[in-house]
Amino acid sequence: MRRVAWAGRVLLAAGLAGGAALWVPAAQAQNATAIIEGKVSDAASTRGLEAVSVFISDTRLGGVTNAQGTYRIAGIPVTGGSRTVIVRVRALGYTPASKSIVLTGGQTAKADFALSTSAIQLNQVVVTGSGQKTETKRLGNTVAVITPPVNAPINDISNLLSGREPGLVGVVGGGMSGQGAQIRIRGNSSLSQSNEPIIFIDGVRMNNGASGGGGGGGAMTRLDDIDPNTIERVEVLKGAAAATLYGTEASNGVIQIFTKVGSQGAPRWTFNAQQDAIAFPDRVAPNSGFARRQSQADSLSLFYGRTITPFEPFTTKVFYDNLTELGQATTVGSTVTGGGNAVTYFASGRVYSENGPFGGSQFGAATDEVRRIQTSANLTLTPFKNFRMRFNNNYYNIQNKTPETNNNIYGVNSLAFMARPELANCNRSTLVSPGVCSGPGNLFGNQAFMTVREAMGQLNESAINRYLGSLDMSYNQTTNLTYSATLGYDYTAGRDIGFSPFGYNKDLFTSQTVTGARSVFNDNTRVGTLDAKVAYNKAIGDNWTTSTVGGLQVFNTNQQTTSANSQAFPGPGIEVVGAGGTAITNGEGLLTTINGGYFGQTQVGFRDWVFGTVGGRYDFSSAFGENAPGVFYPKASLSVVPSDRKSWNSTTLSTLRFRAAWGQSGRQPGAFDKFTTFQPLTSEFGAGLAPQNLGSEDLKPEISTEIEGGFEAGMFDNRLALEFTYWDRKVRDALVSRQFPQSGGFRNSQLTNIGEISANGMELNLRVFPIRTATSSLELFANAAYLKQTLTSLGGAPPIKVGYFRYRGFLKEGDPLGSIYEPLLAGPCPAGGPATNQAGGRINCYNPATQAPINFNGRNVTGSALAPATQAELLAYFATPRDLLNSGVQSTLQPLLADYQGTGILLEQRNGDVFPDWTGSLGGTYRFKKNWRVQTMFEYRTGFKVQNLTDGFRLSQHPSIGSNRIEFTNIHATMLNPASTPEQRLAAATEYVTKYRRLLEPGLNQGQDGTFMRLRELAMTYDFSPTLAGKLGARTLSVTASGRNLLLWTRYPGVDPEVNAIDRTASTLDQNFLASTEAFGVPIARRFAFAVNFGF
């Protein structure tokens, strides 16, 4: 039986489950029935509320309101002539309501509800992490629910998640079209494994990978494949205490996306059309340079058409003036929903087409474009009252084009950022007009790699075809007993292409694959989901209730990749890998991983205000082989809601709940990390093998144990709500990617369970409705999350370097996670004695009156006498002009460094970390004059450093690229100008060493305060009255003008404190610990949008 294929197993399971369902006899004949109908409306505005759940207590009978807010529940059994039922109403954002209704057989009763908005939502029903539908008040852990704000400027899921919930942060890769975000919830719970949360859509585990980016373009995330218009809500489990039932892989939290389902009634259509204008903010500092001699000044004057004087810096806005444009995006979408008692349906389609703000089409074909075709259709069948089936089908076709970007010497923007205006020329052709050459030239002054125009000839393209489908079944055998199962399949066919056409070197400058190059990478990933569970809920007497759920989950992920690369095409016009004559490579990778587990949970409730829950999960994974035992993850939680006691009658403190939860979940290593392996290494001698994995038989999952506690308080009739959570997490047996001595033969690091991470944090959420009248309402919110993470132990392993050499991240025992380590300049000596460090040891310092913080000619070495450069010797040195781009000058003017922390490692002084201490957002929604609505959100982050590598080049002494921001150019020109005095040169040199000396001592002056606040969303909507909409032939009609990322407040001097060169295609270690790394990315674009939404 072990040989039964996965697909076969799924079919078998489906068949068995389906067969079982069909085998169930039809519901027994009922006696007389009655009907309840009515309207649910907003108490303030009296407007009908759509999609509100109305149900009859203690039965499975219920319905959902239509667009007018009306509902109808038919077939309510009435025995003995009449019956009293309790009708309950739950709507997101409103206080629940209920009414007692007396029914008479064969008649229709009326029950209208006017709901008041509520800032607190303890009765909200969630399913994620609890195994079945459960009110949040019954759970001891937090389950955040994000509902898409109506008409907010949200184009993808990354937009939807960011800033909505404290502790959930989106880290964007850059401002190019289609660049997705990394998602982090409560920081990092793993050192070596992915810290992305696991994501489900309607109960199906989805491929949350990324694509693109490998060739130098921007990377997309699979999360953004999902159409945001189809989303009803998103539930977020933030950590191990809440996510235990998801077991291994859930320690970074769980995000579950719920899509919209059909509701009964005639077909109801919606149409949405939106037009965006997109622009880069002018945050890229101009390029500057200066002429060294009169002849050069004359040539430059001619080239630029303005007077340029030797040693007088001048500037040009290379990026902003030449490579940006007003981008645009168009969205057209439609949905339809309807159905009857037994069948409801929902279908949607959306086409999103964006040509982003990256411009420069006059130079080459590179562009930033994204096109998403997103379709969804689901069908809910209720063939019997106790049996429901739902088929979900989603198909996505995504295409993305980006130029070469980010930290990339062939990047269009990086080359624009690095160009030196004084090197611009038309040397290989003639000057037609200022800045325009008749043929090959160097328009912006690139000194190395290629010109901007040549870079524009390189193309990157990604294409995704994806099907995501599921079959969800639920069978209520009795009022108490429910079986449910979900079968899911997520298939993604991805294709990434990097292409440089034959002869793209228009300026005859570059030597990089000038006869063309092409790379193709195909990734076919299948994720299969089986989730089956049984729930038993029962009341025991009047005081006690029990809810028990048990089941199993299995996820089978199969990834097949192929790649091919070649260079040197025989001529222009050929665009296939097979035509390349050199550097021909191909590759194939096959990877299957299977994770699964059994879970169970029991919840006991007392008088509906005290709830205790215990549960656990027993997990298996292919990462540990077939003979490895499983892993058990336990959980327990307590929720106490004093305000639900019958004796509670405070209106000032209208709602109060305390909660606490404890639980574990895990993270597993890679599929084959436990084995010692040899990998293919082909050489000129033939096919060969070379060491790969060291292997470790003892490998096991890392275990994350989290405790969280907090409270929710609703005040003044729930017009104000305050939520507070404190959490504390310990990760034991943390998987450390340990690098054993490379002299031992194996270059790859090996995962070992030797680490320990501790983390804690707070989350605050404040929501208030200061205005709530018939014609206007105001809702304000503010949230904040504090995060502190410490690498408690590396188990004796040496510190781990994170990322490329110029990035200064290390993982060091005892230090905060994400720390950056940089050299620090010596300071002035204190009066009366030498400077000392934290350990009491003497450190370098200088006397500002007579010395400079310069290690002249590098004469100070460890253990030698301290002798900063004297001003006298520097003045002598600066008696002649000095060129800061000269290696000899750089070597002479070395910075005087100090070992402030007494570690003995001058180049690795801890200088902050890349994860913000505080993150959060604030904003609100204001409805006025009945039909107007303004929504806004500001997002902020503070307490972190950005590694500003862009200015590491642009503000420094680099001989061949960069060195072109005016701050540095002024210094450079002063030191080189024969007319400068030695004193002026000395002052310039001192400024250089203290502010702009970079790269040569890796990290010096590189980490900069990244604190920012951004006006993330601003939208104004006008909702037409039903009467006016009707006159226009519509049922509903609204227009919205909105903006996204409109304003940025920051002291960060670089391009953008939020962009990050480390995206989802970087190594896992880099993704985990190099957040906030700015390296030649473009700023996040501003968007202005106008949308029309109507329904009929």
Next chain:
Amino acid sequence: MQTRFMQSLKHRTRQLRTGALLVGASTLMAGCGLFDTNVANVNAVTEEALSNPTAAASLVNGLGGALNNAVNGIIGVSGAATDELGWAGSREYWNLLDGGDIGDPVNEYSNGTYPFISAARWQGDYTVKALEAFGATLPNRADLARAYIFAGVAYLFIGENYEDFIIGSDRTTSTASIGAANMQITLDSAIAYFSKANALATTVANTELQRQALGLRARARFSKVVWQKLRAPRGFPAQPLVNDAGAIADATAALTAMGSAGYRFRLTSTAQNSGGYFNTGFEMNQRLELRAGAEYTNGTVTAVDAGLAGIRLVDPVTSEKDATLAVAINECCRQSTGQFLGYTLTSGREMNLILAEAALAAGNTTEFTTRINAARAIDGKAAWAGTPTAQAILIHERRVGLFLQGRRLHDHYRFNQPADKWLPIRAATIRPCFFPISFDEATQNPLAPKPAQDRPTACVR
């Protein structure tokens, strides 16, 4: 009443049956292997698979690939640290090597090269041991001879290029360095491996492997004398010339076996095997971080100026652009050359240069003239007839004839001729020094010597 009871009972029975079926289905699915966690890794093999003698050739080929990665790296850092290559790109650590910062353990390129030469060293010993253990079951004994040669080359490059090294580590076990004063033992290991290769090649009558083994042993013996001149004691030698009987014998035998002064044994990069931390060919010809040194060429050289065009260094005999260098530049350093270069490990030219130097050291001008002109004749250059001096023409012929083969650093030191871009401050204080044990190794290996934290002191007197 009984009927209602029976109906209820039947109903409950049906419910139980339904539940039992669903539970059973779940159990069945689990039993069918939904939790079958035994998945195969078809992307790699486990170490057990290597115990089969049929894996011998794959092990040796893999060793060749690993060696190619390592040599590719060492040639790059060595070229940058000498006058052979000059930096022109974005990465400042090439610049620091250019300026003579050879002893800096933090330098990303020497740091990045170290694990690849370490891996080749380890894999060489591992492969030799594995193939020797196969004994008579080894399908092709020439594979073992190849393994000896590759393993020996790894030790040879370590001995020629590193200040100190760690040899005994194995997988997770750390060992201390052998010490700068003991580094000649790496050359002894190389010589021992080449001797075994020569013996086995003779046994199996593999002439090509014999040539390689003899030529490499001559080089190793020559390098061992150079090592002694530069490091025992440390300094610039008053008598820089090498005259070693073992090297002479091997070079003579190798020349005979090679059959032609133009013979070369080269490693060649391929797209699948194009370097480790970096690829020197890519750095030179595509990324353009490095270019042929300013004393050798006129800056950027492209296909347009093939041959002698673009060559700056002149032959001191004819005062014409050097033809030997032109051949070397054509092979390595024109932007049209691409990124997959070949690296000569031993050659007939080198044998003649070894013999010429020994003759010069012994005062045998006739033999020197014969040998040096044999080397010059390969590229059709006019014969040397006494001008410039014998030592000058020897230095020149080594410079152009062994270009980008990892020998130039030795010659800078032993003839006390600093590279053109070594910073005066460093040139003034420098002593013969070589690449250090990497910063990463020092961090990972508790027994490794810990480098100074300031800028390199290893190369300062």
